[in-house]
Amino acid sequence: MERYDAVIVGGGPAGSTCAWRLRRAGFEVLVLDKQVFPRDKVCAGWITPAVIETLHVDVEEYRQGRVFQPITGFLVGWIDGLATETRYGRPVSYGIRRCEFDHYLLARSGARLRLGEPVRTLDRTDQEWLVNASIRTPLLIGAGGHFCPVARFLGAQPGGGEQVIAAQEIEFEMSRQQARACRVAPEIPEIYFCDDLKGYGWCFRKGDFLNVGLGREDTHRLAGHVSAFSQFLKRRNRIPQDTPERFKGHAYLLYGHAPRKLLDDGVLLIGDAAGLAYPQSGEGIRPAVESGIIAAEVILAAGGDYRRENLEAYRRRLMGRFGERGKMEVPHLFSSGLKQFIGKRLVATRFFSRHVILDRWFLHSHQPVLSTRR
Numbered sequence: 001m002e003r004y005d006a007v008i009v010g011g012g013p014a015g016s017t018c019a020w021r022l023r024r025a026g027f028e029v030l031v032l033d034k035q036v037f038p039r040d041k042v043c044a045g046w047i048t049p050a051v052i053e054t055l056h057v058d059v060e061e062y063r064q065g066r067v068f069q070p071i072t073g074f075l076v077g078w079i080d081g082l083a084t085e086t087r088y089g090r091p092v093s094y095g096i097r098r099c100e101f102d103h104y105l106l107a108r109s110g111a112r113l114r115l116g117e118p119v120r121t122l123d124r125t126d127q128e129w130l131v132n133a134s135i136r137t138p139l140l141i142g143a144g145g146h147f148c149p150v151a152r153f154l155g156a157q158p159g160g161g162e163q164v165i166a167a168q169e170i171e172f173e174m175s176r177q178q179a180r181a182c183r184v185a186p187e188i189p190e191i192y193f194c195d196d197l198k199g200y201g202w203c204f205r206k207g208d209f210l211n212v213g214l215g216r217e218d219t220h221r222l223a224g225h226v227s228a229f230s231q232f233l234k235r236r237n238r239i240p241q242d243t244p245e246r247f248k249g250h251a252y253l254l255y256g257h258a259p260r261k262l263l264d265d266g267v268l269l270i271g272d273a274a275g276l277a278y279p280q281s282g283e284g285i286r287p288a289v290e291s292g293i294i295a296a297e298v299i300l301a302a303g304g305d306y307r308r309e310n311l312e313a314y315r316r317r318l319m320g321r322f323g324e325r326g327k328m329e330v331p332h333l334f335s336s337g338l339k340q341f342i343g344k345r346l347v348a349t350r351f352f353s354r355h356v357i358l359d360r361w362f363l364h365s366h367q368p369v370l371s372t373r374r
């Protein structure tokens, strides 16, 4: 029987960040993930500078042999309609590949790793958790994404009435010929809203890798929307005509849509397991990283007594940072209020595109960086 101060289920950005922070405080931490890293994760791989800053990523070291694409502007418009370009003249985001980024963070965390091992059983015994009948811990952290087994243990029912965002994407390395035919500039990703405002598609070039995808608030006919979007990009000659159509899908919750229980005695949920992605853009890496840090700080402050009341500070700090769940009036892109509120023309105007869609909803430039001790 092995015993750890904390066991984290899931080695994505939420889990690896929490592990990294706890390890630096001297905790013995085990991260368990059902996949072997480096692993792929369905994601556009776009991160804001706040993520790099909070994680103290050494960019010069990171970019050695890995994709790290500065983004200095965006093209924003409608599928089959007008688009407007915004340039910032400085990097306002970065493009990474999740197989590289997640592997880097997990290796850097310093945690003990059990990879390729799914959580099969979870039991609560006498103020301890028993994981897979072989690992004991007083503290269990659910970071297993939308379908996290710890979230299920706490009552979440993925696929059972939760309002999710469904998305599909493809990422592939372009041949030399495809790279020549691709009109998407690496530093200017393109975002196109669906006609009914229920979602948006993107195409994003990271060096020679091309990422194309689309996410929507309704799960019906997603494949049809994705295929129509891909055809639109090809008609406009934005992407190579032979771009494959092997799209992979995933679903996840947006903050404010998520009724999940965040904590209980000796257990916390972080990242997608808790349903924290920004409602306006669907960006989930920053909330995953920040929730990992906040959870670790609350755990450290609890001083070894992980009764629910001592972990409540986690909920309060999340609400303080991301807003009150259930009571939020978020002007997110998928809300019906917004559909009535803004006209189609607004999206393609330079002012709205830059100051509302990009600065506020996608870049969260109004939200200060969550600072952490080095």
Ligand SMILES: Cc1cc2nc3c(=O)[nH]c(=O)nc-3n(C[C@H](O)[C@H](O)[C@H](O)COP(=O)(O)OP(=O)(O)OC[C@H]3O[C@@H](n4cnc5c(N)ncnc54)[C@H](O)[C@@H]3O)c2cc1C
Pocket: 009, 010, 011, 012, 013, 014, 015, 032, 033, 034, 035, 041, 042, 043, 044, 045, 046, 047, 117, 118, 119, 143, 144, 145, 146, 147, 148, 149, 167, 168, 169, 213, 215, 249, 250, 251, 252, 270, 271, 272, 273, 277, 282, 283, 284, 285, 286, 288
């Ligand atoms: C199509 C798409 C595009 C996106 N694009 C962006 C983007 O550009 N930028 C952005 O910020 N966000 C984006 N997101 C959201 C982002 O991917 C997630 O919010 C983010 O990955 C959440 O991180 P996490 O660590 O909580 O979970 P994950 O990254 O999902 O990690 C969860 C880990 O848990 C493991 N796991 C699951 N079940 C088990 C189990 N039973 N036992 C053990 N391990 C388990 C998994 O193998 C996985 O490694 C996108 C999402 C989608 C679907």
